[in-house]
Amino acid sequence: MKLLGLLMASTLLTAPAGLAAAAGTDSGVVAAATSQADRPWMNTALSPDERARLAVEAMTLDEQISLMRTQIGFGLLSLGIPLPDSVPETMRKHTPEGALGSAGFIPAVPRLGLPAIQMTDASLGVGNLGGFLRRGDEATALPSSLALAGSFNTDLARQAGRVVGAEAHAKGFNVQLAGGVNLTREPRNGRNFEYAGEDPLLAGLIIGETIAGIQDQHVVSTSKHYALNSQETGRFVYDARIDEGALRESDLLAFEIAHDRGQPGAVMCAYNRINGVYGCESPFLLNQVLKSEWKYPGWVMSDWGAVHSLTPALDAGLDQESPQDDPHFSTLKAEVEAGRVPASRVAESARRILRSLFAVGAVDSPAAPGGAIDKDAHAAVAEQIALQGMVLLKNEGGVLPLAATAKKIVVIGGFADRGVIAGGGGSSQVMPYGGSFRDTRGREGVAALLTPVYGLDSPLKALQARRPDADIQFDDGSDPARAAALARTADVAIVFATRPEEEGLDAENLLFDHGQDDLIAAVAAANPRTVAVLETGNPTAMPWLSRTAAVLQAWYPGQRGGQAIARLLTGDASPSGRLPMTFPASVQQLPRPEIPGFDPSMRTPLGLGKPVEPFNLDINEGSDVGYRWFERTDAKPMFAFGYGLTYTTFDYRRPSFRGGDGLTAEVTLTNTGSRPGVEVAQLYAAPPGRTHRLVGWARVELQPGESRRVTLSADPRLLASWDAEAKGWRRAGGRFDAYIGRSAEQVEGRAQVRIGATADVPRALVGGR
Known part of the structure; x- marks a missing residue:
């Protein structure tokens, strides 16, 4: 939100001890019409x-x-912020009446x-x-x-x-x-x-x-x-x-x-x-x-x-x-x-x-402040998103879930004793129920005020509650040598690493800041049963990957993120997330190894600071975004789109494909492990001469030993391509290469499928609700 950023920049904000509440509590909701004849709408x-x-x-x-x-829905005077002479008169106002x-x-x-x-x-x-x-x-x-x-x-x-x-x-x-x-x-x-x-x-x-x-x-x-x-x-x-x-x-x-x-x-x-x-x-x-x-x-x-x-x-x-x-x-x-x-x-x-x-229904059921909110029910949804969205990237030697024999566990870094990242910075920032705190290291003034917040749901405390039989100790990770020495005495070491992302700021690279990569490497060198839990809004480089036993991609886990992480680590729930983006092995694999226009000296909250000169951003990958670019360039990513591990194993049997006027595939999924789990079977297809694209998937939960025949149907829009000459969509006729996979690069069944050509391709129809 550019205007808000400009306002903040002009006031050179520091966080005051107490900010006045926004003026105006009238929501603007008005009484219903007394007569439909007077107001037929x-x-x-x-x-x-x-x-x-x-x-x-x-x-x-x-x-x-x-x-x-x-209008902007708040006023600087109502916020109790000191206004320097640089603020225009039009902005020296209270919150508009009713806002x-x-x-x-x-x-x-x-x-x-x-x-x-x-x-x-x-x-x-x-x-x-x-x-x-x-x-x-x-x-x-x-x-x-x-x-x-x-x-x-x-x-x-x-x-x-x-x-x-x-x-x-x-x-x-x-x-x-x-x-x-x-x-x-x-x-x-x-x-x-x-x-x-x-x-x-x-x-x-x-x-x-x-x-x-x-x-x-x-x-x-x-x-x-x-x-x-x-x-x-x-x-x-x-x-x-x-x-x-x-x-x-x-x-x-x-x-x-x-x-x-x-x-x-x-x-x-x-x-x-x-x-x-x-x-x-x-x-x-x-x-x-x-x-x-x-x-x-x-x-x-x-x-x-x-x-x-x-x-x-x-x-x-x-x-x-x-x-x-x-x-x-x-x-x-x-x-x-x-x-x-x-x-x-x-x-x-x-x-x-x-x-x-x-x-x-915004007119007939008008919103008004003071409505009832079921915080517990909403927090439960947030927890489910965290549980189902976290991705287990590595799990060697069955270090996860934590074994009952793991009696001494060391938790290190990432403010895990206090909470988890509630979300990235910028206009989307939510102040979570139950309070929050910020990591302001290296930031002051506006930058400190806009730092992404952490919610007070501590993974350490949640883990201690779930494993009262274990001695679970914490080190803040500020001294890698001290943390490594403590990890050396533990059955399992769990290192939390955080990387807050923000509106207006692109990352200079894929590394963690504040020496966290060195911390993970030091702990992993001291204890081969080291688990890394990553709270990030993007892929990271993981130079320590080969030394760690397990890696859990936790994203920004939200309101009950600490509890969700503890449930996954202890095995109360099994990881079921799959990567929605490719994790590159290096930035050299990307279409643009360097971010066009990027200048690390100009990284400021909400993109403020010295204006950037206009420049062209050439989208040379075209429609081959992410995993399709990796296929096009024959590059091996660190982790592919759609990838993710579970605490059980799945077998794919008897894959079959059917073409004609569309594409469907079937496969029998069997849970061959000893725990319940979720498999996400993915269907990819490539029109003649094109890269493969995800055209459908099935998210299937199976009990140990359970089998199910699953049908995957391709969205017809994904089988078509834009015809530049005809200025319209067309599905090319011929042999499509199709496969069922665990990810974009893990193929479990493949076939050449003949599909008919047509210019009558169903499109999304946006109509009335």
Whole structure:
């Protein structure tokens, strides 16, 4: 959120002892109409489109325009922050009347019975950046979206969305700035923790279900950031250069699938340029693809500060300018009165906005502060996401689960005595229930205030509670030699390593900071039964991998992350997550070994500091994102997309494939181990001359000795490619290479399957809810 960052930068914030609560507790919710004859748009028997049309016809031009111009939902004076002379007068204000203290706000229209629009961040819960927008306001901190994607569980994604939507509604918010669909093209990207990995089918389905879950609770969800917002470095200025077909087959396909599943009420266009045109001024992205081809009925809002014009943006399809210090839409009324902007264009945007509010029930079931929140039930969902999304990457010698004979266990580093990372930094930051703390090493002022927070769910304490028979000691890891000496006396050593990622900041490399790689190496050298637990929002390099016995990728495990980690380590639950992104062996394997535009001296919170000069970001991998790039270049990753171990073993028998007008495969899965477990059977296919892509999967839970015949069906959209000459989708006829695998590189059954050619390829149909 650029504006918030600019405000913080101008005030040179330090964390004051007490921040005043945001002024204004009126949510803007208004009484229902006394008569449907007076307000026919309140008739719930009508369609959302008809209700929006009727309401807009009753609105004045000023009221219509008010929907197109978001205000920032908090004021600096209300936050009790000292304001230096550099802060503009327009920002020296209290929280707008009726606003709740959040990212965006539009006042209610009481005479029409329309509630205020209260917008809040973001994907991992109800955001409260820095904890100062709404003092003392906490929420359920869900694990990172990468953990959710790692579960390969769309039902769980729906539950996650419902948690976010229910809490937003109970706190008075009716628009959630969630739904991060951007694919992982850059594994050092500071916001990957908000997204769902590198594959368009997986990301589209997981995020689509979270969007649907949010909107189940009468809260509009966005999808974002449309499109190719793949790195934080230079996010305001870079120009992503990509072939149209490659764009349609990758990032746009992910959005298309997410829209089909979730039908988001709003789409947030990105900061960056795409093929020379800003995302919020792109007729191709907004009018052609989104509104015309996908028949999208909702509205397009800008990212905060992403608008560069009035007429070009309106002509391209932008409906709403989010808060920024240079408001281009401030002259809209004058342009309409002068005849330079048609009044019908304003009415269209107002209609789209109201249509989405009616569609999700935000008008009929208005949000209001003070609603009931079932914290325990929501925490249980967060715990399930952590349990199902963590990925066991290595487990030699059966060191995990911890054996009953392991009587002395040493836990080292990563603040494991206090808690776990609740989420990355930036606009998505959630202040978790139960309190939090920050790791501010090397940071002060604004940077310290915006440091990602840790929730108070200690893995050490959870482990001690589950293993009261063991002597479990802790060392903070600040002295690797001391930690190694302690580990040498233990049956098992468990080292926690953390790497917080942040909006606006890409990582310089794939290493851990604060000497944590050296710590793991020293402990592993002292004790061959060393387990590494990694709390990260991206892949890491793991130079110590060969020396450790086990590695558990915990992502950012959220509200009950400490308990979830302890359950997996002790065997109370079995790991079932699979990697939603490839872990490279080195950055030299990536399409861009160096991040374009990156300057380590300019890494500042939310991407503030000296402006970066515009530059081109050449997407030379095209649609071959992640594992497809590794296949194309014949590179061996450290861990492949879809990879993950369990505490049991599975056998794949009698694979079979069927082509024709589509692709299906069958395989018999058998749990050949002694413990219950989950297998994620994955179906990949390659059109003639192309790389393989994930086209379907099945998440199967089996008891020891249990077998099940599983059918995998390919999503027809993934069998098609963009035909540049015909300007449309086409499924090439011929032999497709298909395989069933445990991951993108672990093949368990393969065949050449003949599939017919067609230009009649089913696409995602975005319609009314």
